[in-house]
Amino acid sequence: MMINYNHTVFVFLLLSLGIFKLGSCSENNVTVKCIKSEREALVRFKEGVSVNGIPGKLSSWVGEDCCQWKGVECNNGSGHVTKLNLSNPAGRPRHFDYESNQNRNSPCEACSDPCGSSDTYSRKCPKSSRSLLGDVNSSVSRDVNASLSGEITRYLGNLSSLTHLDLGGNYNLSTQNLYWVSSLSSLEYLYMGGVKIKHTNADWLYAINMLPSLLELSLYSCELKHLPSSLTFLNFTSLHVLDLSYNPFNTSIDLSYNPFNTSIPQWLFNLTNLTSLDLTHSNQIGKILGSFGRLGSLKYLYLGVNNFSGSIPASIGNLSSLKELDLSYNKMNGTIPESFGQLSKLVKLFLLENSWDGVITEAQLMNLRSLEEFMLTTNNKSQPLVFDVKYDWRPPFNLKILHLESCLIGPKFPVWLHVQSNLTYVTLSNVGVGTIPEEWFSMISSNLTHLDLSNNHIEGNLPHQLVFPNVTKLFLQSNLFSGPIPSNISDLMPSLQYLDLSENRLYGKIPLSISKIKHLNILVLRRNNLSGELPHQWNESQKGLRVVDISYNNICGKIPSSMGFLGNLSILVLSNNNLSGEIPSSLQNCSIVSMDFGGNHLSGILPSWIDLDIFMLRLRSNLFSGTIPPKWCNLHKLRILDLAQNNLFGGIPDCLNNFTAMVDHNIVGTEPIENYTEKASIMRKGREMEYDRTLHLVTCIDLSGNNLTGGVPFEITSLTGLDTLNLSMNHLSGNIPENIGNLSLLETLDFSNNKLFGPIPESMSSLTFLVKLNLSFNNLTGRIPSGNQLQTINDATMYKGNPLLCGSPLLTKCPGDETFDDPTITSAEDKQNGDDYERIWFYASIGLGFVVGFWSVCGTILLKKSWRHRYFRFCDDIKDRIALLIALKVVHLKRKFGLEKS
Numbered sequence: 001m002m003i004n005y006n007h008t009v010f011v012f013l014l015l016s017l018g019i020f021k022l023g024s025c026s027e028n029n030v031t032v033k034c035i036k037s038e039r040e041a042l043v044r045f046k047e048g049v050s051v052n053g054i055p056g057k058l059s060s061w062v063g064e065d066c067c068q069w070k071g072v073e074c075n076n077g078s079g080h081v082t083k084l085n086l087s088n089p090a091g092r093p094r095h096f097d098y099e100s101n102q103n104r105n106s107p108c109e110a111c112s113d114p115c116g117s118s119d120t121y122s123r124k125c126p127k128s129s130r131s132l133l134g135d136v137n138s139s140v141s142r143d144v145n146a147s148l149s150g151e152i153t154r155y156l157g158n159l160s161s162l163t164h165l166d167l168g169g170n171y172n173l174s175t176q177n178l179y180w181v182s183s184l185s186s187l188e189y190l191y192m193g194g195v196k197i198k199h200t201n202a203d204w205l206y207a208i209n210m211l212p213s214l215l216e217l218s219l220y221s222c223e224l225k226h227l228p229s230s231l232t233f234l235n236f237t238s239l240h241v242l243d244l245s246y247n248p249f250n251t252s253i254d255l256s257y258n259p260f261n262t263s264i265p266q267w268l269f270n271l272t273n274l275t276s277l278d279l280t281h282s283n284q285i286g287k288i289l290g291s292f293g294r295l296g297s298l299k300y301l302y303l304g305v306n307n308f309s310g311s312i313p314a315s316i317g318n319l320s321s322l323k324e325l326d327l328s329y330n331k332m333n334g335t336i337p338e339s340f341g342q343l344s345k346l347v348k349l350f351l352l353e354n355s356w357d358g359v360i361t362e363a364q365l366m367n368l369r370s371l372e373e374f375m376l377t378t379n380n381k382s383q384p385l386v387f388d389v390k391y392d393w394r395p396p397f398n399l400k401i402l403h404l405e406s407c408l409i410g411p412k413f414p415v416w417l418h419v420q421s422n423l424t425y426v427t428l429s430n431v432g433v434g435t436i437p438e439e440w441f442s443m444i445s446s447n448l449t450h451l452d453l454s455n456n457h458i459e460g461n462l463p464h465q466l467v468f469p470n471v472t473k474l475f476l477q478s479n480l481f482s483g484p485i486p487s488n489i490s491d492l493m494p495s496l497q498y499l500d501l502s503e504n505r506l507y508g509k510i511p512l513s514i515s516k517i518k519h520l521n522i523l524v525l526r527r528n529n530l531s532g533e534l535p536h537q538w539n540e541s542q543k544g545l546r547v548v549d550i551s552y553n554n555i556c557g558k559i560p561s562s563m564g565f566l567g568n569l570s571i572l573v574l575s576n577n578n579l580s581g582e583i584p585s586s587l588q589n590c591s592i593v594s595m596d597f598g599g600n601h602l603s604g605i606l607p608s609w610i611d612l613d614i615f616m617l618r619l620r621s622n623l624f625s626g627t628i629p630p631k632w633c634n635l636h637k638l639r640i641l642d643l644a645q646n647n648l649f650g651g652i653p654d655c656l657n658n659f660t661a662m663v664d665h666n667i668v669g670t671e672p673i674e675n676y677t678e679k680a681s682i683m684r685k686g687r688e689m690e691y692d693r694t695l696h697l698v699t700c701i702d703l704s705g706n707n708l709t710g711g712v713p714f715e716i717t718s719l720t721g722l723d724t725l726n727l728s729m730n731h732l733s734g735n736i737p738e739n740i741g742n743l744s745l746l747e748t749l750d751f752s753n754n755k756l757f758g759p760i761p762e763s764m765s766s767l768t769f770l771v772k773l774n775l776s777f778n779n780l781t782g783r784i785p786s787g788n789q790l791q792t793i794n795d796a797t798m799y800k801g802n803p804l805l806c807g808s809p810l811l812t813k814c815p816g817d818e819t820f821d822d823p824t825i826t827s828a829e830d831k832q833n834g835d836d837y838e839r840i841w842f843y844a845s846i847g848l849g850f851v852v853g854f855w856s857v858c859g860t861i862l863l864k865k866s867w868r869h870r871y872f873r874f875c876d877d878i879k880d881r882i883a884l885l886i887a888l889k890v891v892h893l894k895r896k897f898g899l900e901k902s
Helices: 002-029 036-048 127-133 154-158 179-183 203-208 266-270 290-294 314-318 338-342 438-444 512-516 561-565 585-589 630-634 714-718 762-766 817-821 828-863 865-897
Strands: 049-051 072-074 081-085 148-151 164-166 172-175 189-191 216-218 241-243 276-278 285-287 300-302 307-310 324-326 331-334 348-356 373-378 401-405 425-429 450-452 459-461 473-475 480-483 498-500 505-509 522-524 529-533 547-549 554-557 571-573 578-581 594-596 601-605 616-618 623-626 640-642 647-651 680-684 687-691 700-702 707-709 724-726 748-750 755-759 772-774 779-783 804-806
Touching: 036 049, 036 081, 036 154, 154 179, 179 203, 266 290, 290 314, 314 338, 561 585, 640 680, 680 700, 680 724, 828 865
Parallel strands: 081 164, 148 172, 164 189, 189 216, 216 241, 241 276, 276 300, 285 307, 300 324, 307 331, 324 348, 331 348, 348 373, 373 401, 401 425, 425 450, 450 473, 459 480, 473 498, 480 505, 498 522, 505 529, 522 547, 529 554, 547 571, 554 578, 571 594, 578 601, 594 616, 601 623, 616 640, 623 647, 640 700, 647 707, 700 724, 724 748, 748 772, 755 779, 779 804
Antiparallel strands: 049 148, 072 081, 680 687
C-alpha cells in the first residue's frame, strides 16, 4: 500500500514537471513585438535623419518588430522599447565610458576637443601632455561626418519606458530643444554628447529636471550657452555622472553682484550622489568654492581649461573618494593646500599651467599612497613653486607618470624622486636640477618611454652605457651636457622617435648610427660644437623622419645625396655651419616645406625644383650664383624668401605677385610638428631677430647684397601682407613703384645702395606700420614726402647719398620753400631794422615785468599795515637767527683751536 502510494506521488511529480517544462517552452516560443506607437515614433525618427559614412546603421530598421532593429532593445515582458543606442564611437572621446567609472587614459584627454574640430575650440594641451598621448586630436576621430545627421524628432518622447538613450558622437545631429526628453520619465542614462541643442535660454536644464530617475547625463560639446545659476527645485538628485564639458556657456557675468564669486551654479552642490563631474573647457570663471567639499562621493573631478582664479579650497580634502583631479589651464594661484594630504585614494593629479607659488612640503604628499600620475607646471616666474621636503624623505607613492615644469626641486636630485622606480613617463623641465645620479637612469631604464630633462643646468657627459630599449622621446635641450654623442646610440635607444640635444656643449662627430634608428621622427642637434661631416648612410627605412635641425655647429663637407631617401622630410635646417658644394638634386624627392641653409659656403645655381608647398626658403650668406629661377613664381605658400649676401645676378622676376601667402594670411604654410619649434634668424627692422613660435607670422623678401639688375617690379606692390622688403646693395635702377603704399603692413623697407632714380612716391607716406626705412645712396630726386609714419622716423641718414633730394629732414630746401616758410629779408637795412625792432620789444618786456613784480610786492606792504608789520618782524627774526648762528660758530671755532680764555 505504501509502495503504491509513493509510486503515485512520484508519477504525479513527473507529470507536473513535464507540464511546467512544456509551459516554459511555450512561453519562450512567444515573440514579443514592440508597441505600435513606439514603432511609429522610431520610424518618424528615421525619417528625420540620414546616415553618413556608416553603411547599415539603420538598414535593419525594416519589418514590423522594431525590437529586432539594430540599436533597439525592448522589455521581454511588455514589449516597450527600453534602450536606444545609435552612438557614433568614431566621434566619441576614447575615455568615454561612464558605465566603467569613466576611466580616462591620460591627462591630456581633458584638454582635447571631443569633436576634433580645430575651428571650434583652441588646443591648450602642453607639449609634454601631447608627448604622452601623441597628437591630441588622435583621441577622437577627425571624421565627424561618419555619423547620423539631421534633426531629432519630438516623437522620441513617445518612448515612455526608455531607460537608456545614447546618441553621443553624432556631431551632425541636432534638436530644436529637449522638451521631448521631459516625457521620458523612466530615463536613467542620457548620452547626447556632440548633438547640437538649439535651445533658448535655460530650457534644456528645465527639461532635464523632469527626469527623477536620471543617473548619468552627458551633454559634452552640445553648443549650450546658458547654465542657470539656480533652480526652484532639484528633481534629478540621484545623478551620479554629469558631463557638461566643451560647451561655450555664457558666463560673462559681473561677479561683483554674485555673492558666491563664481559661475558654477549652486544647485550643483546639492547633487550629493555625484561620482563624476566634468566641466572641462566650459568657460567657467570665478573661484572654486569650498562647497565642492560637500560632494563627498566624487571620484572624478575635471575643471581644466577654464578661467578659474584664486586658490584651491582647503575643503578639497573632504573628497575622500577622489581618484582623479584636473585643474589644469586656469588662472589659479596660491599654494597647494595641506588638505591634499587627506586624498589617500587619489590616483591622478593634474595641475598644469597655473600660477602656483609657495611651497610643497611632506604635509601635502605624505598620505597620497595611491598616486600614480602627477603633473604640475606653473607660469609664475616671479615666485615659482618650491618643493621644500627633506632631502632623504621617502614618499608613500610610486609614480608611473611625473611631469614637473617651472618649479624648483633642485639643485640636488632629491631622494623622493630617486626612489621612483616604476616611472614610464618623466618630465623634469626647468626645475633647477644640476646633477642626476646615473644609477637612477639604470633603475628606470627598462620601463621608460618618455624622458624630458630640458632647461636645467645638468652637467657631465651623456650616459654611454645606459640602455633605454623603450624610450621613444628624449629631450635634453638647454643644459650643460658635454662630450660626444654615444657612437652606439642606435643600440642604446633603438625605439627613439624624438631626439633633441640642442643648446648644449656637445662636441665630436655626429655618430653614423643615428641613420640606423628606423623610427626616428625628429632630430634636433642645434647650437652645439659638433664637427665633421653629416652622416652619409640615410636610407628609406627612415621614411618617418620629418625634421633634421643641425644648425649652429661646425659641420663641414657636402650635404649627402642620401638625404633624398627621406621622403617625408619636411624641415631641413643646416644653417650656420661650414657646408660647401651644391644643394643635391636628390632633395627634390623629399617633401621639404622649410629649407634653411643660411650661413654656409654652398655654391652653384639656385635649384629650380623647390617643393611647391615650401613655406620658408632661407639661403642667405652663401656663394650661390646665377639667376632667380622663374619656376619659383609657383611657390604659392612661400612666406619667407631670404637670398641675401650671395652672388646672384639678373633681374627680379616680375611674377612675385604669385606668392599668394604673402597676400592672404589665411594660407597655412606648414602644420605644426609635435615636440618641435623651428627657429630662424630674420633681418627685420635693421637688425637680426630670432623667431620661433611666431615664425609663421613673418612675411619677408630679402634679396640684398647681390648683383641684381633691372628695376623693382611693380608686381611686388600686390603683396599686401609683406612686412619686410630688402633689396639693398644691388644694381637696381629705375623708379620706385608708384603704388608702394599698397604694402600697408610693411615694417621694414630698404632700397639703399642701388641706382634708383626719380621721385619718392607720395604713397609711401601711407605706410603706417613702417619702422625702418632706408633709401640712401641712390639717385632719387625731388621733395621727400611728409606726413603720417614718415614724420616719426625723421632720420636724415635714410636719405643720405641722394644729392637731388630736398625737404625735411634734410637741410637742403626745395625750390620755393623760402617763400612759404620764413619772412624774406631782402637787404641789410631791412635786416638791421628787424633786429632793432626785436631788441626794443625785448627791453620793454623786461622793464614791464620788473615794474609789475616790484609793485605787486612792495605796493602791498606799503598799503596794508598788518602785512608791513609781519614783513619787518619776519626780517628781524631772520636777522636774529643769522646773528645767533654766527656767534655759535665763532665760539665753536675758538674752542676748537684753543683760543677761548680760561
